[in-house]
Amino acid sequence: MDFGLSAEEQSFREEVSSWMHEHLTGEFAQLAGRGGPGDEHSFIAERMAWERELASGGWTCVGWPTEHGGRGLPLHLEVIFHEEYSRAGGPGRAGLIGEGLLGPTLIHFGSADQQQRFLPGIVDGTQYWCQGYSEPNAGSDLANVTTKARLDGDQWVLDGQKVWTSLAQWSDWCFVVARTEPDSVRHHGLSYLLVPMNADGIETRPIRQITGTAEFNEVFFDGARTDADLVVGEPGEGWKVAMGTLAFERGALTLGQQAAFEHELHEICADARRTGRWDDPSLRQQLASLWVRLRIMRWNSVRSLGVAESGELMPEAMIHKLYWAGLHRDMGEAAMDALGPEATLTPYGRADNTHDADEMEAAHRLFFFTRSDTIYGGSNQIQRNVIGERALGLPREPRPPAR
Numbered sequence: 001m002d003f004g005l006s007a008e009e010q011s012f013r014e015e016v017s018s019w020m021h022e023h024l025t026g027e028f029a030q031l032a033g034r035g036g037p038g039d040e041h042s043f044i045a046e047r048m049a050w051e052r053e054l055a056s057g058g059w060t061c062v063g064w065p066t067e068h069g070g071r072g073l074p075l076h077l078e079v080i081f082h083e084e085y086s087r088a089g090g091p092g093r094a095g096l097i098g099e100g101l102l103g104p105t106l107i108h109f110g111s112a113d114q115q116q117r118f119l120p121g122i123v124d125g126t127q128y129w130c131q132g133y134s135e136p137n138a139g140s141d142l143a144n145v146t147t148k149a150r151l152d153g154d155q156w157v158l159d160g161q162k163v164w165t166s167l168a169q170w171s172d173w174c175f176v177v178a179r180t181e182p183d184s185v186r187h188h189g190l191s192y193l194l195v196p197m198n199a200d201g202i203e204t205r206p207i208r209q210i211t212g213t214a215e216f217n218e219v220f221f222d223g224a225r226t227d228a229d230l231v232v233g234e235p236g237e238g239w240k241v242a243m244g245t246l247a248f249e250r251g252a253l254t255l256g257q258q259a260a261f262e263h264e265l266h267e268i269c270a271d272a273r274r275t276g277r278w279d280d281p282s283l284r285q286q287l288a289s290l291w292v293r294l295r296i297m298r299w300n301s302v303r304s305l306g307v308a309e310s311g312e313l314m315p316e317a318m319i320h321k322l323y324w325a326g327l328h329r330d331m332g333e334a335a336m337d338a339l340g341p342e343a344t345l346t347p348y349g350r351a352d353n354t355h356d357a358d359e360m361e362a363a364h365r366l367f368f369f370t371r372s373d374t375i376y377g378g379s380n381q382i383q384r385n386v387i388g389e390r391a392l393g394l395p396r397e398p399r400p401p402a403r
Helices: 007-023 026-031 044-056 075-087 096-109 112-123 238-249 253-275 281-303 320-344 362-370 380-391
Strands: 129-132 148-152 155-162 173-179 190-196 202-206 217-227
Touching: 007 075, 026 044, 075 253, 096 112, 096 129, 096 173, 096 238, 148 173, 155 173, 155 190, 173 238, 190 217, 190 238, 253 281, 253 320, 253 362, 281 320, 320 362, 320 380
Parallel strands: 129 173
Antiparallel strands: 148 155, 155 217, 173 190, 202 217
8 A cells, every 4th residue: 555645645735834834923923832732722812813814825624615615625635734734833723613513514414594604704714613512411411401492583592501611702603502392301302503602691601720721611591592593404403413513523623633632742752852751761662652542543533534524423433532532641641751850840839829821831731631531522431332332233321210
């Protein structure tokens, strides 16, 4: 098998690399390597400006069909884009949720009016989205959603609460899974609604994390309203649409995530060399194992890229979350091992017990943030149930009797 690049692929790789190095300069130079896991709070306005800069060069939504404002890149070129973006130190994408989750969902399930209204703002980097899935009693068990929405004339009225809502405090819109059929249970009777975050009756409360930052939020809906035609798919089909969104999340986006993880591993290796820990053979073996696991993550992502077109969560994609969560957690621990005694030195150690999250080294942010990787987005235990029941066809785990 020939793993070499074709002339087209090499030319495209050089095009992306050249553009990134020409534009990630000046006012954007400070963004290099910022905005990743545990650092999402950093340079919000500047990263939004970077989104517009990317859009000016045609580098947003590169895999979207051209009729929806994208470049229509084939998957092999989309992979190269993610790789070169990461290698150049491209910052965490402020528009990731809109581009990677909501946009593909609207392209697959949305109406023509919804596509025309919302997709252009995502492409040009002027509209930002958050995801209203998890609730206090419906985290990994998403089908337990209790947030309600009822039709009142030509509007939906929402009441309930979402939690762990990333970037809600900076978002313009939220796609919300809500129960629209009274007395429905589990995955039945749910709808997928598009809700403006500036609507009356919405309150956002940041959740301070161990990193000292507040990427996550609680979002409360108290009579918040959105237009009746802003339901994606038919009312009651919210579970199907929500699962489609998850399929897109575990499709091409995983390749961009893998490239970002690889960049983090390079930084860990650089720390190990700087601190002298590189001479420890056990640490080198640990880092080599992480590199191998990253390659496995990449190739599984490549083989499961069909989910980007099907809108269904394919068996190959069901292992992504379980796999990368453990991998990334172990990378955080390796980052501390690479620092050696320096690992004990963080802003949390100051006598006055104050700290500024911006003072924290990238390795510490990585370590603290990755403690949550095996929990959020579906805990490892839930992921194993999904794999067993939906991918392998094993008997369902016993459920308590319905009351």
